[in-house]
Amino acid sequence: MGLDMYMLSRFGYETDDHKNQYSEEEVAYWRKHPDLHRFFEDEWRKLPGNENKSDMDFNCQFLEMNEEIIEKALFRVTMRALPNNDGGFFFGESTYTKEDIRMDLQQLSRVKELLKNNVKVYYYSSF
Numbered sequence: 001m002g003l004d005m006y007m008l009s010r011f012g013y014e015t016d017d018h019k020n021q022y023s024e025e026e027v028a029y030w031r032k033h034p035d036l037h038r039f040f041e042d043e044w045r046k047l048p049g050n051e052n053k054s055d056m057d058f059n060c061q062f063l064e065m066n067e068e069i070i071e072k073a074l075f076r077v078t079m080r081a082l083p084n085n086d087g088g089f090f091f092g093e094s095t096y097t098k099e100d101i102r103m104d105l106q107q108l109s110r111v112k113e114l115l116k117n118n119v120k121v122y123y124y125s126s127f
Contacts, residue, residue, distance in 0.1 A: 003091045005030040005037055005125045007065070007111050027114060027121055028107035032092025036104065038085030039076060040123045043069050062122040070112045077104045090127060 007028035030036060044050055044063045063069075076082045080096050094100075111121050 003032045003034060003037060003125060003127045005033060005123070007107065008122050008124055009114060009119050010122055027111055033094050034085035034091040035082035035094035036073070036077070037091070037125055038083045039073060042083060058125070060124070060126050062124050065111055065115060065121040065123060067112070067115055070108055070115065074105060074108050074112070077101060077108065
């Protein structure tokens with residue numbers, strides 16, 4: 001149990017019987033990084049219809065990434081300015097060692113490159 005966080009590229013296609021199918025590929029993964037999760041949750045809450053939803057409503061939702069969100073995330077990680085998220089025991093605790101920050105920046109930069117190449121990328125988490 002705990003907070004599992006993914007960046008997934010998602011490719012859609014239509015089958016011969018006209019059903020939409022999706023193929024997903026993991027682009028990035030974090031285990032128990034609640035502050036980064038809160039950042040994405042805050043971005044999700046900015047979407048129309050999500051303003052008054054709870055953190056539980058964000059569980060298992062897909063948040064489509066865009067360049068603005070990724071740029072903000074990269075800046076916030078670099079500045080150690082992610083929103084605090086004390087999600088409790090199962091969420092763990094975000095750490096800000098040089099290695100952790102380097103890994104965050106590396107994974108977010110990978111997402112940024114995919115977006116530049118017109119690949120759809122989504123944040124998805126489960127707890």
